[in-house]
Amino acid sequence: MNQYPPVTVEVEIERLLPGGVGLAHAEGLTLFVSLVAPGDIVRVQIDRLKGKVAFASVLEVIKPSPVRVEPPCPYFGRCGGCDFQQLNYEAQLQAKVEIIRDCLHRIANIADLPEIAIRPSPKQWQYRTRANWQFDQQTRHLGYFEAGSHRVCDVEVCAVLAPNLQSALEDLRAQIRNDSIPIAAKNVEVVAGDEGVSMAPSWAGFETKSVSRRIGDETYHFGADAFFQVNHELLVPLIQEATRNARGAFAMDLYCGVGLFTVPLARCFQRIVGVESNPTSARFAQLNLQNAQLESARIITARVAEWLNGQSLEFEAVDFLLLDPPRAGAENSVIKGILARCPGQISYVSCDPATLARDLKKLLAAGYFLDSVAAFDMFPQTHHVETVVRLAT
Numbered sequence: 001m002n003q004y005p006p007v008t009v010e011v012e013i014e015r016l017l018p019g020g021v022g023l024a025h026a027e028g029l030t031l032f033v034s035l036v037a038p039g040d041i042v043r044v045q046i047d048r049l050k051g052k053v054a055f056a057s058v059l060e061v062i063k064p065s066p067v068r069v070e071p072p073c074p075y076f077g078r079c080g081g082c083d084f085q086q087l088n089y090e091a092q093l094q095a096k097v098e099i100i101r102d103c104l105h106r107i108a109n110i111a112d113l114p115e116i117a118i119r120p121s122p123k124q125w126q127y128r129t130r131a132n133w134q135f136d137q138q139t140r141h142l143g144y145f146e147a148g149s150h151r152v153c154d155v156e157v158c159a160v161l162a163p164n165l166q167s168a169l170e171d172l173r174a175q176i177r178n179d180s181i182p183i184a185a186k187n188v189e190v191v192a193g194d195e196g197v198s199m200a201p202s203w204a205g206f207e208t209k210s211v212s213r214r215i216g217d218e219t220y221h222f223g224a225d226a227f228f229q230v231n232h233e234l235l236v237p238l239i240q241e242a243t244r245n246a247r248g249a250f251a252m253d254l255y256c257g258v259g260l261f262t263v264p265l266a267r268c269f270q271r272i273v274g275v276e277s278n279p280t281s282a283r284f285a286q287l288n289l290q291n292a293q294l295e296s297a298r299i300i301t302a303r304v305a306e307w308l309n310g311q312s313l314e315f316e317a318v319d320f321l322l323l324d325p326p327r328a329g330a331e332n333s334v335i336k337g338i339l340a341r342c343p344g345q346i347s348y349v350s351c352d353p354a355t356l357a358r359d360l361k362k363l364l365a366a367g368y369f370l371d372s373v374a375a376f377d378m379f380p381q382t383h384h385v386e387t388v389v390r391l392a393t
């Protein structure tokens with residue numbers, strides 16, 4: 001008699017789901033299989049069972065999907081970084097649109113979804129200008145966490161890193177090999193700008209310095225201790241979409257970082273307020289506005305929920321509100337604070353389709369309608385995707 005539930009099973013991958021895993025069904029189980037392509041026929045090993053749901057990994061590709069390619073990175077499958085390298089680029093883009101559609105349909109209950117166009121990344125490799133490197137002080141490994149663990153995968157070459165960050169990685173590795181490195185950090189945040197590499201905390205000769213980058217007609221200063229987007233090549237179209245038709249007297253930019261959207265928006269409104277909780281980012285935002293001579297803009301250093309709910313509603317009418325929260329999305333009290341102000345237009349920039357859909361459900365239930373959904377492939381070789389949703393009253 002065969003063992004039930006089975007330890008290994010042969011399945012066909014139906015499609016890719018939010019989170020990037022493949023969906024399959026076999027032996028009464030729903031399987032979530034990592035690192036697969038839709039249409040693959042694979043023998044998988046069941047790693048974990050939760051009721052009738054199995055989490056599985058590939059033992060053997062029996063018949064590869066036509067969209068499967070050989071992952072070029074030697075760390076693929078071990079490093080937790082890139083989980084879409086097994087897909088050709090067209091299939092990566094298609095999977096991301098399906099992931100967004102799935103979330104908007106299933107979580108936000110949107111029946112009639114508009115077409116979702118996805119903007120490809122001009123660079124599919126060597127695009128990352130920001131990274132977080134882990135350092136294991138015992139093994140002296142430097143790289144990224146292995147998938148699903150806190151073990152550090154020792155990475156010599158990272159194929160998605162911008163060339164100057166790859167050089168910084170090599171420099172650090174050489175210092176580690178020579179034992180010439182000072183007291184070790186457990187992880188470092190690195191960003192690249194026109195003046196080189198900024199690192200936080202400062203380590204091994206790399207300082208937490210201010211760097212800058214020209215994006216379209218604006219110049220932004222930032223550092224490793226302040227958020228700045230990962231893929232600079234897509235920022236001009238991202239800003240254009242997020243601020244399209246933005247005009248009026250008063251705008252808000254919530255979770256504004258160093259002012260990526262605040263600076264261009266400040267040119268279109270008589271007044272704008274940007275809200276950011278990280279004091280370093282808020283200082284950079286002030287500097288970026290000052291350098292652009294945009295005195296009508298004000299940056300508030302505060303948590304969005306506290307600031308929104310601490311403001312009187314007599315505050316003037318909001319013509320346009322942009323929000324770009326971290327992956328967790330906006331807290332319920334933030335959505336309530338937004339709705340209390342009834343902004344004429346909302347532009348929601350998100351790096352997580354699931355939390356975006358959760359928040360949209362509340363905004364749509366309050367009477368907003370969906371104007372457009374646009375996707376940007378900010379993170380090639382991974383399942384992550386940036387989405388801009390425009391809402392109007």
Ligand SMILES: C[S@@+](CC[C@H](N)C(=O)[O-])C[C@H]1O[C@@H](n2cnc3c(N)ncnc32)[C@H](O)[C@@H]1O
Pocket residue numbers: 227228229255256257258259260261275276277278281302303304305324325326327
């Ligand atoms: C996804 S980033 C977007 C930043 C900016 N819009 C950009 O595109 O460069 C999210 C930003 O929200 C900030 N943040 C996180 N939680 C916050 C909160 N509760 N209130 C205000 N800002 C917050 C982070 O420091 C970060 O700068």
